[in-house]
Amino acid sequence: MLAPVHDQRFGLGRTVRLAEPVPLASGQSLDGVAIAYETYGTLAADGSNAILICHALTGDQHVASPNPRTGKPGWWERLVGPGKPIDPAQHFIICSNVLGGCSGTTGPGSMDPTTGRTHAMRFPVITIADMVTVQARLLDHLGVEQLQAVVGGSMGGMQALSWAAQFPERVRAVVAIASAARHSAQNIAFHEVGRQAIMADPRWASGNYTSDDAPAAGLAVARMAAHITYLSEQGLTERFGRRLQNRAALGFGFDAEFQVESYLRHQGLTFTERFDANSYLYITRAMDYFDLAAPHDGLLTTAFAPAATAGTRFALISFTSDWLYPTAESKRIVRALHGAGASTSFCELESPHGHDAFLLDAPEMNRIVAGFLNGLAER
Amino acid sequence: MLAPVHDQRFGLGRTVRLAEPVPLASGQSLDGVAIAYETYGTLAADGSNAILICHALTGDQHVASPNPRTGKPGWWERLVGPGKPIDPAQHFIICSNVLGGCSGTTGPGSMDPTTGRTHAMRFPVITIADMVTVQARLLDHLGVEQLQAVVGGSMGGMQALSWAAQFPERVRAVVAIASAARHSAQNIAFHEVGRQAIMADPRWASGNYTSDDAPAAGLAVARMAAHITYLSEQGLTERFGRRLQNRAALGFGFDAEFQVESYLRHQGLTFTERFDANSYLYITRAMDYFDLAAPHDGLLTTAFAPAATAGTRFALISFTSDWLYPTAESKRIVRALHGAGASTSFCELESPHGHDAFLLDAPEMNRIVAGFLNGLAER
Numbered sequence: 225m226l227a228p229v230h231d232q233r234f235g236l237g238r239t240v241r242l243a244e245p246v247p248l249a250s251g252q253s254l255d256g257v258a259i260a261y262e263t264y265g266t267l268a269a270d271g272s273n274a275i276l277i278c279h280a281l282t283g284d285q286h287v288a289s290p291n292p293r294t295g296k297p298g299w300w301e302r303l304v305g306p307g308k309p310i311d312p313a314q315h316f317i318i319c320s321n322v323l324g325g326c327s328g329t330t331g332p333g334s335m336d337p338t339t340g341r342t343h344a345m346r347f348p349v350i351t352i353a354d355m356v357t358v359q360a361r362l363l364d365h366l367g368v369e370q371l372q373a374v375v376g377g378s379m380g381g382m383q384a385l386s387w388a389a390q391f392p393e394r395v396r397a398v399v400a401i402a403s404a405a406r407h408s409a410q411n412i413a414f415h416e417v418g419r420q421a422i423m424a425d426p427r428w429a430s431g432n433y434t435s436d437d438a439p440a441a442g443l444a445v446a447r448m449a450a451h452i453t454y455l456s457e458q459g460l461t462e463r464f465g466r467r468l469q470n471r472a473a474l475g476f477g478f479d480a481e482f483q484v485e486s487y488l489r490h491q492g493l494t495f496t497e498r499f500d501a502n503s504y505l506y507i508t509r510a511m512d513y514f515d516l517a518a519p520h521d522g523l524l525t526t527a528f529a530p531a532a533t534a535g536t537r538f539a540l541i542s543f544t545s546d547w548l549y550p551t552a553e554s555k556r557i558v559r560a561l562h563g564a565g566a567s568t569s570f571c572e573l574e575s576p577h578g579h580d581a582f583l584l585d586a587p588e589m590n591r592i593v594a595g596f597l598n599g600l601a602e603r
Numbered sequence: 604m605l606a607p608v609h610d611q612r613f614g615l616g617r618t619v620r621l622a623e624p625v626p627l628a629s630g631q632s633l634d635g636v637a638i639a640y641e642t643y644g645t646l647a648a649d650g651s652n653a654i655l656i657c658h659a660l661t662g663d664q665h666v667a668s669p670n671p672r673t674g675k676p677g678w679w680e681r682l683v684g685p686g687k688p689i690d691p692a693q694h695f696i697i698c699s700n701v702l703g704g705c706s707g708t709t710g711p712g713s714m715d716p717t718t719g720r721t722h723a724m725r726f727p728v729i730t731i732a733d734m735v736t737v738q739a740r741l742l743d744h745l746g747v748e749q750l751q752a753v754v755g756g757s758m759g760g761m762q763a764l765s766w767a768a769q770f771p772e773r774v775r776a777v778v779a780i781a782s783a784a785r786h787s788a789q790n791i792a793f794h795e796v797g798r799q800a801i802m803a804d805p806r807w808a809s810g811n812y813t814s815d816d817a818p819a820a821g822l823a824v825a826r827m828a829a830h831i832t833y834l835s836e837q838g839l840t841e842r843f844g845r846r847l848q849n850r851a852a853l854g855f856g857f858d859a860e861f862q863v864e865s866y867l868r869h870q871g872l873t874f875t876e877r878f879d880a881n882s883y884l885y886i887t888r889a890m891d892y893f894d895l896a897a898p899h900d901g902l903l904t905t906a907f908a909p910a911a912t913a914g915t916r917f918a919l920i921s922f923t924s925d926w927l928y929p930t931a932e933s934k935r936i937v938r939a940l941h942g943a944g945a946s947t948s949f950c951e952l953e954s955p956h957g958h959d960a961f962l963l964d965a966p967e968m969n970r971i972v973a974g975f976l977n978g979l980a981e982r
Contacts, residue, residue: 250855349855409839409863416864417827421800424820441803448796449828460788474892476629476728484788485795513853
């Protein structure tokens with residue numbers, strides 16, 4: 225392995241490059257995959273304290289330390305960090321940018337070593353399972369045989385659940401928050417809107433754009449549509465209602481007059497400064513493809529059976545106002561886990577903040593995660 | 604008045620042009636407004652049987668007869684037509700394309716008589732109240748002094764409620780279905796996504812496009828995003844689930860692989876053949892601006908007080924799975940009407956079809972509307 229490398233548009237942090245090709249769910253394979261990652265804390269001598277954090281669609285490896293490019297705090301510092309439920313003083317914490325991403329790990333924006341050009345849309349379509357395969361290679365590199373826990377929210381939760389299905393012997397516990405075992409028709413539909421918005425931007429150029437001339441307008445629209453799904457009607461009403469932006473009365477124009485318009489436009493614009501449009505296409509596709517039960521004749525219980533046998537324990541958390549990954553999806557997982565005989569705890573938490581609740585201040589979530597991890601450590 | 608005229612991109616049907624300018628809520632006024640409309644049935648000698656139907660965002664005047672351009676049946680033939688609750692054998696039925704529309708009534712695609720060019724984005728920003736003002740002028744033209752009822756769903760319901768507030772003496776009854784007295788923050792947000800999708804399309808060209816080179820890609824994305832909000836998660840799951848389109852297994856590409864993707868793309872494409880992008884901007888803006896209580900210090904009861912005094916009767920209907928105009932919005936109206944002392948009936952109907960339920964087969968809705976109108980006729 226060769227480390228570090230920085231061949232991504234947004235490449236930052238520690239990076240390893242895999243010497244062996246990675247076989248993909250599609251049947252293709254990827255050579256020379258780079259993985260950008262962060263670690264916090266120290267691996268115990270018996271290797272028992274490793275926790276893998278999996279990030280969501282637009283996340284990155286900087287879970288508990290500032291993103292060196294944006295200068296913003298780590299995206300889950302409320303849960304991960306000194307004195308937090310996942311604490312570098314106790315745990316060896318690993319977080320890597322997903323395969324297909326744009327924060328240092330190989331993705332469509334990476335150089336294809338076989339052609340000397342960026343992959344662009346020649347990059348193979350990847351899956352959540354492929355992301356997990358690559359994470360397992362990172363653990364090999366770091367000398368981690370078994371995880372104390374894999375923890376993730378949203379798409380991170382999908383990866384956490386996939387870990388249990390793919391590597392049941394390597395994961396003692398799974399924490400899946402605001403997540404699902406499959407992407408619903410409505411979620412596929414929203415993703416398709418985002419993809420079409422990107423592809424409708426002439427600057428997308430079938431994926432062959434340069435970073436100086438990227439499809440920012442299309443990507444911003446994609447982000448705006450997605451962002452609404454991360455919030456809730458109640459949350460939007462409480463935060464913005466029909467309040468006007470910097471004016472006392474309606475302006476009878478098409479500027480951002482309502483605060484909620486201004487907020488959304490800002491979300492769209494700033495997103496284009498930190499995310500790559502082709503990565504957005506590939507990662508949303510991976511999420512749409514996600515259906516953990518599909519390889520098991522649609523039986524989710526079968527997907528979890530090996531983990532149940534291995535003694536893997538599960539904690540699931542959902543939020544009342546999350547309509548993107550509603551409580552019903554978590555309950556479906558819980559029923560399957562119970563069917564498989566796996567040790568499972570589940571809690572639905574009250575929140576007005578929609579899907580984004582897992583990234584915000586959520587003391588009850590922190591207490592549940594802390595209690596679950598402490599329970600594991602005591603066994 | 605001069606009739607008929609056909610100066611719209613999609614202009615069809617009977618049209619009158621108003622001799623007097625129309626004052627707008629913005630303070631501007633519009634000269635030479637054309638109104639495209641359909642009527643069915645005959646006005647009774649005592650003028651007592653007129654019913655105005657108001658259409659939704661992308662509707663038109665062809666409520667109960669085929670659209671001559673698309674050849675498709677009238678958009679509300681399930682409720683309006685021979686043997687239906689609103690029946691040309693009993694009622695004189697009027698439906699007009701809204702101000703700002705693209706089906707014959709003056710809108711941004713119309714020729715500005717003062718410049719000889721299309722209005723495009725020089726068209727004034729209009730409101731739901733302005734649409735109603737223009738409808739009242741049409742009634743003047745048709746010799747209808749008072750409506751037996753004004754009936755509408757979605758944005759049509761907003762117009763119906765506005766009729767009660769603006770012309771309480773001219774409307775004996777209001778039927779507002781799947782509607783609201785104000786646009787929520789979430790609804791404004793979804794509309795803003797659609798507008799930004801249109802404006803991000805270089806073919807939009809600040810509104811100065813020709814019909815041969817219209818921003819179809821942007822408008823299609825806008826429609827796709829909006830279309831999701833017209834359905835429900837349950838409906839999408841029942842209709843499409845995760846079923847694949849014309850294939851047995853995942854294709855690992857970016858074609859429309861899931862049926863729901865194919866369906867959405869089709870919705871987006873066909874919409875661009877029948878609707879104008881600038882009209883979409885103006886009408887969504889009018890809906891965002893809609894807040895019936897705003898001119899009354901936020902007191903909806905005050906907005907309805909004159910109608911209550913005039914004896915106007917109200918019927919409201921909502922659908923359980925409608926998350927765009929949820930039942931809570933109808934209940935808010937009902938509370939205000941009760942506060943004003945208006946005769947009000949309300950029913951929430953079970954449906955898995957989301958907001959679109961009011962346009963689909965809804966026997967209970969039909970029974971309620973028929974009963975309500977019969978009750979009026981017997982008074």
